[in-house]
Amino acid sequence: MNILKSRETILGIAILVLLAIIASRFPAFIRPQNLANVFTDTSPLILLALGQMVVILTKCIDLSVAANLALCGMIAALMDGAGVPVPVIVLAVIALGAALGAVNGLLVWTLGIPSIVVTLGTMTIFRGTIFLLTDGAWINAHQMSDAFKALPRTLILGLPIMAWIAIAVIIAFAFLLSRTALGRAFYAVGGNPHAAVYTGISVGRTQFWAFVFAGALAGLTGYLWVARYAVAYVDIAGGFELDVVAACVIGGIAIAGGAGTVAGCVMGALFLGIIKNALPVVGISPFWQMAISGSAILIAIAFNARSNRAPGRIILKQAEHRS
């Protein structure tokens, strides 16, 4: 009975229903090859959503992920132009993304500034920095080396490396969140910060690491994005942070922190990815995309609020109040 009630099951059923509706008109959409394409297409969203998820688990939010992605992507393209080998570029953008995330994390941790303010600010700063680096110029496909562009597209066992990276990160995060002290700390900090402090967990430090993870993933995705679409400019992935938050909310990650699973998060991203890929197939203008994801967010939070209503038992009412 509990399995039927869990958000993940409901979301899984919603995805199957969605696929069934699309398949009833366009059977070609659910061919394995096409589904693999949809997954590959959704990989950037999955990667960023996983990073956002740990941030949201700790009661924060990171609105700067898309700007971080764009900045790291641009720097990857610039490094490629300078002749840096691709593996070095990949490591460098992961480190750079992590460093940008660490800036967010430090401001939240040491100064206690609310994360929404910090990341609204760094969002514009990161994007502005791209402009300062390039003077608004584009880096196009012909300015990028072949090795740079080929990596995310290289097929292994029929799937491009980009999809494999997403799968690897999903597995790594599932392990991180369920089997490591830091992973459990993310939940503890979001679930009850006061209790977390009593058990010896530093709330700020944990939030800091969440931002570092989100930043590192944004950096990695920045390279993948620029290499896959073979273009880098100031506005790439503009507004993508909203899709990322939407994927988390749809995936049942509680915005108040402390609740959510990797499976839910991935399914939330896939839900949006399927809609995005299905719209042109079904013949609906891509301009509908934005309104549809907006509605999906609203429906998802209404759903989550309802399932959250059964609260845990309050054992010590007084202690709960005093904190």
Add this chain to the structure above:
Amino acid sequence: MSDATEAPTHTGRQIPDRLQNPLTRALQSWEALLLVVAVAIFIANSMASPYFLDPWNLSDATFNFTEKAMIAFAMALLIISGEIDLSVGAIIALASTAMGLAMQAGAGTPVLVLVGLATGLLCGAFNGLLVARFGLPSIVVTIGTMSLFRGISYIVLGDSAFTGYPSGFAWFGQGYVFWVITVELVIFTIAAIIFGILLHRTNFGRMVYAIGNNATAARFSGIRVERIKFTLFLLTGLMSGIAAICLTSRLGSTRPSIAAGFELEVVTIVVLGGVSILGGSGSIPGVVIAALVMGLVTFGLGLLNVPGIVMSIIMGLLLIGVIALPRLWSMARRR
């Protein structure tokens, strides 16, 4: 989302033994500091560019902040009460699109204005309903409605635009009341006075502070928390509607990307104005001065040919800086 504190001890505001001299208090206030910054920027600008002190140029400069500041007043009340509305830019887009549709149906200026106001109110009511009635967190609700409202504009307009608004409609965004005083500046001033009185001189305003400081205590003292929050979302929607009228009239056209990123600048003005993002404190005069500071900075940099995106870096730094500096200061003093 923001109540994560490092230590479990409850650190309320410290209450001093005796009241300070009112003059010293006023001089130490955030608003006074902001005013000094505004004057400094004004002087720096007038020295940096010979074109700055021209009344017509200064009048043009007010467009940099009037539309955003109108919304910022309502947003300030909303943030003081502990909520936030990130959908204001999207409300402008939707209201502008609705006005465009009305214009195509042959509506005259009065009807266009009504359509703009009504759309703003409806959007605000929708946000308010979801937050106040269903108890959903405002930050996600308004991220959702932000996509939804602007998404509807994209569905209606796609990559086209509405143009050809009646000439009478241009008065709101391009007209002058007398000499260099623009219509928008007058609306801004009236809005500042109304919201100042509402927040600082009425029961309603006291209730807004009470809710922001402790919603549970406010409820126990008989304040209808949900109703007030709903009203605040309604007000924010209304002000976004008014801003939509001004902006559409000034640009003379509607694209679905109109007012993109407004929410960021509105929140920046509010926070810069000394309103605590955690709710419970802040003032309208602070917001007014913050709007002036922002307008002066953008205008001054514009005169120096600094591109818009670099200005947005400066806004971002300003947003983080004004919050970080007092905290760094108090950390340094505690050592």
